[in-house]
Amino acid sequence: MVVAHFPAMLLFSFLVSVVFGVLAKNTPRERIIYGAWVFAAFVGVALVLGWIMYPVP
Amino acid sequence: MANKVAQEAISERAQPKPGRLIWLCAAAWMVPGLGHLLLGKKWRALILFSAIVIMFLMGIAMQGEFFSTGTESYLQTLGYFGEMCVGLAMPAARFFGYAGGNPLFVSADYGSAYLIAAGMLNALAVLDTYDIAVGRKP
Numbered sequence: 687m688v689v690a691h692f693p694a695m696l697l698f699s700f701l702v703s704v705v706f707g708v709l710a711k712n713t714p715r716e717r718i719i720y721g722a723w724v725f726a727a728f729v730g731v732a733l734v735l736g737w738i739m740y741p742v743p
Numbered sequence: 744m745a746n747k748v749a750q751e752a753i754s755e756r757a758q759p760k761p762g763r764l765i766w767l768c769a770a771a772w773m774v775p776g777l778g779h780l781l782l783g784k785k786w787r788a789l790i791l792f793s794a795i796v797i798m799f800l801m802g803i804a805m806q807g808e809f810f811s812t813g814t815e816s817y818l819q820t821l822g823y824f825g826e827m828c829v830g831l832a833m834p835a836a837r838f839f840g841y842a843g844g845n846p847l848f849v850s851a852d853y854g855s856a857y858l859i860a861a862g863m864l865n866a867l868a869v870l871d872t873y874d875i876a877v878g879r880k881p
Contacts, residue, residue: 689853698853698857
């Protein structure tokens, strides 16, 4: 299966965020908030790093 | 102060026997989420199992590499131990004919990252099982 960079990164971020949320917090509400935060951080940092590295040959 | 009170509460609680702890951790390592299931955390077990197994299967679908300890590369050795943390999924994949990936395949690097991450997440799940079993976590 060939998966493009961005969907692969999104799926990876989602699955890791789900596990982090489940393991790190104790209530469902905290888990959802923390998981969403981790997911946003993964995607945001990846996009920022991608743009920073864009001019690098 | 609060920390001391919490520590005393933990020590007063009935501690599981070492044999049961080892069994729980081994079960959690062999099958993602099984440790939580044995502790009665059904939903947590289901979510962990689904996320880790999906990650492992995606790694296989992308032709991720099964590393070995037979190389001189420390990173590959670390990758081997990382992938081993996923438990029975690796031997099961070999049993069903997965030859260990194709490093020249276009998505192979992503696949390897997925496989190693699945193992690392399962290692966290094992530690979480231990914490729940000894009463450090609800």
